[in-house]
Amino acid sequence: MSRGAHIHFSKTRDLPKPSAYVQALLGEFSHWAFDEERAKDFKDQWRSKVFEKPEFTPLDLEIGTGNGFHFAHYAQKHPDRLLMGIELKYKPLIQSIRRARRAGCENARMVRYNAALLADLFAPGELDRVMVHFPDPWEKLRQQKHRLIQPEFMRLCHQLQRPGSQFEFKTDSADYFAWAKEVFSSSPYEILALSEDLHHSAYAESNFITHFERIFLRQGLPIHYALLRRP
Numbered sequence: 001m002s003r004g005a006h007i008h009f010s011k012t013r014d015l016p017k018p019s020a021y022v023q024a025l026l027g028e029f030s031h032w033a034f035d036e037e038r039a040k041d042f043k044d045q046w047r048s049k050v051f052e053k054p055e056f057t058p059l060d061l062e063i064g065t066g067n068g069f070h071f072a073h074y075a076q077k078h079p080d081r082l083l084m085g086i087e088l089k090y091k092p093l094i095q096s097i098r099r100a101r102r103a104g105c106e107n108a109r110m111v112r113y114n115a116a117l118l119a120d121l122f123a124p125g126e127l128d129r130v131m132v133h134f135p136d137p138w139e140k141l142r143q144q145k146h147r148l149i150q151p152e153f154m155r156l157c158h159q160l161q162r163p164g165s166q167f168e169f170k171t172d173s174a175d176y177f178a179w180a181k182e183v184f185s186s187s188p189y190e191i192l193a194l195s196e197d198l199h200h201s202a203y204a205e206s207n208f209i210t211h212f213e214r215i216f217l218r219q220g221l222p223i224h225y226a227l228l229r230r231p
């Protein structure tokens with residue numbers, strides 16, 4: 001059993017008082033968004049069963065989509081790719097899928113799951129690009145074990161991503177970035193780009209500003225950026 005498998009998170013169907021967002025997940029959006037129990041059934045079959053697309057179609061993953069500005073933008077910009085989003089919280093999950101649906105995207109789906117447990121959802125080689133934008137920073141020393149970027153998580157992504165695919169990471173936290181750089185450099189990934197100040201770098205031009213990124217930029221904080229390649 002992996003370390004992540006011990007991380008507990010509640011089951012949607014056991015919630016005593018389902019909010020409007022939970023009801024939307026189980027009802028109105030149930031074709032495009034999956035609770036933890038349904039999601040596991042599609043492991044290794046997202047392309048064929050859910051999207052009804054051939055195996056060669058790229059399947060990308062955004063972890064922690066928040067309000068879905070980037071999620072909907074990415075799905076719309078890449079109609080020839082498939083996009084999955086993973087969220088723990090119901091409100092951002094529904095905001096994300098609603099935004100993508102309103103933008104007319106047929107290529108996007110959301111899953112309610114803990115991203116530390118990706119191996120429950122995807123089979124080796126099932127994923128292409130993986131994107132992690134502003135994950136919870138867990139700044140205090142005793143909280144660092146909760147950070148998503150861990151050596152074991154990177155080994156898992158390496159297993160789940162197709163060779164040649166990319167892993168994108170952004171954070172406002174200098175401390176998390178220093179941590180992540182160490183994890184990345186001892187991982188099997190090749191580092192393609194690193195910046196301690198994305199918006200004053202050559203990578204700014206192709207960057208999409210996420211909801212949290214906008215907030216941090218307004219506060220004058222530099223954005224840290226890493227782009228990796230799975231060999």
Ligand SMILES: C[S@@+](CC[C@H](N)C(=O)[O-])C[C@H]1O[C@@H](n2cnc3c(N)ncnc32)[C@H](O)[C@@H]1O
Nearest residue numbers: 064065066087088089114115133134210211212
């Ligand atoms: C700080 S927000 C960033 C949202 C968005 N990416 C952005 O840049 O605006 C982090 C998001 O990750 C989600 N999240 C945190 N831990 C998670 C986990 N283990 N699995 C899935 N989602 C998670 C939170 O619910 C939250 O919506």
